[in-house]
Amino acid sequence: MKVLHRTGVAVFVATCLATSAWAGPGPARHDDESFSAGEPGDAKKPARIVQVTMGESDGKMTFTPDKVEVKKDEQIRFVLRNNGELDHEFILATTADNLKHAEAMKKNPDMEHADPNGIRLAPKKAGEIVWKFTKLGTFEYSCLIPGHRQAGMIGAVVVK
Template identity: 35%
Template sequence: MLPRHFAIALLLGASLSAQASPGEHFAFGHPADAAQATRTVEVTLGDIYFEPKSLDLKKGETVRFMLVNKGRLLHEFNLGDAAMHAAHQQEMLKMTASGMLTPTGMKHDMAGMDHGMAHGGEQGPEQGAAGMKHDDPNSVLVEPGKTAELTWTFTDATGLEFACNIPGHYQAGMVGKVAIIQ
């Protein structure tokens, strides 16, 4: 059995590497290294709001999002369309029900849990309640008072949103629109 601090370090390292994995592609783009960003956009995550509420981005642009949680709750910044968010919300609900996510954070001592929105939210037979983690390259969790970042290269897309999929947050209005302009 690994010492607790070593297991936490492994979990954090795996999570960071998954978020920075430039090899994974989505219909609306792919993750990128921060050094490739042509612009930095700061997004404030408050308790049930984003500021700004919409973003105009250029096709082919690489954007480094600085995500500042000024609220008292755990929030997520997730890029996707409405169907992706709906699937991801079900996974987040399971993570909350399992105790992995709390209103203010993520329990890092539940290192064996995994989930996979990146592939349409499908879970293989080896996954289940004991197979959840939050490491999708198009998504990041930000605890209260913390700052995180996500860098993304955008392609042509319609219906693209950024959202918080913590249970109830999307439904309460914590969603914004992304317009890809030529």
């Protein structure tokens, strides 16, 4: 495993010899280059900062805030903090894509994410994603670790 540092946040990238995202030893991963919620942002360009906190409370798992409004073609720097006691993810996509991904996560709960639209954070850790919303509509961010989405860990991004 190789560790890359980008804007002060460690990004873990697994090196894999297999051409298939699901092949080879070790945890499964995926490398889809098309994204349903827009495109990776440019960390060198200005972005509006949106802070999102992840955690558990009263038997629920939450994102705060659970709704963000953005303008089409706006670049957002999601500054993410896991204040919980469990690992959590922030995966940005359409609901349909996240539901499909959630099914894959049930079969491979230790799946490694090296995608620009998602990050997994250990308890008390922070990270960030820079994203440009090039499409109109409602998208979501959710935690796809088995059981977390079902416990309420879903947020919405409305692009106008």
